[in-house]
Amino acid sequence: MDFFSHVTAGWVLSERLQLTRKEKKFLIIGSIFPDVDIFIGLLLYLFVDHDLGRNFHREIMHTPFFGLIFGIILVLAIKNANKKQIFLCGFIGVVLHCLLDQIVSFSFKYPKLLYPLSNATLELNQIGMWPLIIVNLLTYLVVWISAFKLYKATSKTPINIFRKEV
Numbered sequence: 001m002d003f004f005s006h007v008t009a010g011w012v013l014s015e016r017l018q019l020t021r022k023e024k025k026f027l028i029i030g031s032i033f034p035d036v037d038i039f040i041g042l043l044l045y046l047f048v049d050h051d052l053g054r055n056f057h058r059e060i061m062h063t064p065f066f067g068l069i070f071g072i073i074l075v076l077a078i079k080n081a082n083k084k085q086i087f088l089c090g091f092i093g094v095v096l097h098c099l100l101d102q103i104v105s106f107s108f109k110y111p112k113l114l115y116p117l118s119n120a121t122l123e124l125n126q127i128g129m130w131p132l133i134i135v136n137l138l139t140y141l142v143v144w145i146s147a148f149k150l151y152k153a154t155s156k157t158p159i160n161i162f163r164k165e166v
């Protein structure tokens with residue numbers, strides 16, 4: 001899934017969960033953070049090893065296991081916050097990202113949802129091209145229609161969460 005849809009999905013979920021502004025931020029950051037592996041992969045490709053860099057995307061950073069690590073990093077890094085809530089927000093954001101990449105995967109490289117217990121992936125492309133296209137379109141529709149309804153009801157966007165309070 002693309003960057004904007006990941007942000008939008010994280011925002012919609014954070015609003016639905018009625019989180020505090022700070023918690024919403026961490027859920028949204030978690031919902032896009034796994035794709036940082038694209039940039040790490042690029043650096044690895046350029047400076048370390050071509051194959052390692054080329055294959056780094058959608059590996060460990062696209063797993064619920066990484067969600068646990070990300071949640072722990074947030075807990076250690078963020079002061080003056082409800083640690084349990086911050087952990088859960090980071091974790092839920094990463095898991096949301098993984099699930100959306102599982103459903104909408106144009107590269108056909110699916111996340112390893114059970115890592116490190118298993119390296120198995122659920123190859124959704126096995127259901128055939130047209131069912132897959134329909135599932136992908138429905139997923140985008142759910143995300144963007146939910147966001148549009150939320151915007152109409154609140155006049156807010158994900159940008160409002162990150163804008164400095166006045």
Ligand SMILES: [Zn+2]
Pocket residue numbers: 001034035062097101
């Ligand atoms: Zn991703």
